[in-house]
Amino acid sequence: MRVLIVDDDPTIRMTLEGLLNKHDCDIIHASSGQGALTIIQSEDPPDIIFMDWEMPGLSGVEVATLVRETVEEYQPYVIIISSYNSTEQIIEALSYGADDYITKPIDGRLLNAKYAVANRIIGIQEKLRQTNEVLEKLAYYDELTGVLNRRSGAASFQVELERCIRKDQNIAVAMVDIDHFKKINDVYGHQAGDKVLKSFANTLKQTLRPYDIICRYGGEEFMLITEINHEAQAVDLFERVRQKIKKTKINFDDHILSLTASFGVYITVPRTDLSLHTMVQHADKALYEAKGNGRDRVEVDSAIEANDNGDFDVVAD
Numbered sequence: 001m002r003v004l005i006v007d008d009d010p011t012i013r014m015t016l017e018g019l020l021n022k023h024d025c026d027i028i029h030a031s032s033g034q035g036a037l038t039i040i041q042s043e044d045p046p047d048i049i050f051m052d053w054e055m056p057g058l059s060g061v062e063v064a065t066l067v068r069e070t071v072e073e074y075q076p077y078v079i080i081i082s083s084y085n086s087t088e089q090i091i092e093a094l095s096y097g098a099d100d101y102i103t104k105p106i107d108g109r110l111l112n113a114k115y116a117v118a119n120r121i122i123g124i125q126e127k128l129r130q131t132n133e134v135l136e137k138l139a140y141y142d143e144l145t146g147v148l149n150r151r152s153g154a155a156s157f158q159v160e161l162e163r164c165i166r167k168d169q170n171i172a173v174a175m176v177d178i179d180h181f182k183k184i185n186d187v188y189g190h191q192a193g194d195k196v197l198k199s200f201a202n203t204l205k206q207t208l209r210p211y212d213i214i215c216r217y218g219g220e221e222f223m224l225i226t227e228i229n230h231e232a233q234a235v236d237l238f239e240r241v242r243q244k245i246k247k248t249k250i251n252f253d254d255h256i257l258s259l260t261a262s263f264g265v266y267i268t269v270p271r272t273d274l275s276l277h278t279m280v281q282h283a284d285k286a287l288y289e290a291k292g293n294g295r296d297r298v299e300v301d302s303a304i305e306a307n308d309n310g311d312f313d314v315v316a317d
């Protein structure tokens with residue numbers, strides 16, 4: 001816990017430090033509201049602040065208000081300390097953003113009790129932040145493989161589509177399906193299957209370019225979205241991925257597993273009304289052909305043809 005003590009009177013700062021010393025916390029001092037604000041807005045902000053109300057320049061209550069208005073994450077717990085002891089004044093401090101209030105002269109037992117409350121609230125806040133981080137990750141990524149989940153993959157399509165339109169590049173969607181994956185589950189068990197899926201996703205990440213989109217579409221099927229110039233480039237890219245998958249050895253218990261995958265790719269000229277649904281339909285058809293033609297292969301369905309200007313026209317949809 002990082003505790004900031006703010007008071008223009010050094011004697012009070014020392015008294016407060018003496019009282020808080022027994023807790024497991026790092027104590028830092030500021031002698032003005034402005035000094036406190038600088039520390040609060042720094043890279044290493046405090047968790048709990050004990051702050052005098054009346055100080056030359058910015059008052060403690062003004063600092064509390066500014067903190068509530070400007071700090072986005074990690075709100076500190078602010079306790080105002082003052083000799084003002086009327087109910088109206090305490091209400092005023094609380095309404096301007098303080099979390100709690102202590103009157104001077106400071107009662108050490110009350111200070112410690114209030115420190116304990118602050119500690120508890122900060123702990124709850126931190127747990128909530130961690131939970132939100134996990135939930136956010138689950139909302140965007142596939143838990144097993146760490147690649148985007150289907151929903152985020154679909155959302156990324158829109159972004160990639162607009163990027164391709166701006167850059168005047170064609171767009172490709174590939175549906176990739178692991179061949180005879182069920183056999184791996186049947187022979188070696190589901191844990192082996194899970195390990196294979198993770199390794200497969202890693203190979204995709206390592207082989208594709210950083211800006212290519214990889215998502216787990218469902219089960220042992222992945223969708224790749226990528227900017228592409230022409231059909232030959234798509235064949236190059238996905239052939240490279242296919243061969244890398246085939247070469248990758250996966251250790252499971254005493255076994256060395258290997259696998260292959262089939263690719264169905266659809267390439268077209270991007271336009272604003274192009275839907276992912278349409279692209280997936282075409283890519284799925286190509287995947288079906290890849291499976292029918294013996295698996296472990298890339299089938300490309302291209303809707304583009306180079307014209308005399310070196311641009312591309314859509315010839316089929």
Ligand code: GH3
Nearest residue numbers: 177178179180181182183185190191193194219220
């Ligand atoms: P094909 O070459 O025709 O694609 O055959 P396949 O065996 O790969 O296809 P099939 O659709 O018959 O089997 C897919 C299997 O994937 C069935 C399902 O139990 C398994 N599966 C789906 N999701 C997971 C998962 O998260 N973990 C594991 N271990 N298996 C999964």
Ligand code: MG
Nearest residue numbers: 008052054055
């Ligand atoms: Mg003062």
Ligand code: MG
Nearest residue numbers: 177178179180
């Ligand atoms: Mg399969």
Ligand code: MG
Nearest residue numbers: 177219220221
């Ligand atoms: Mg499948």
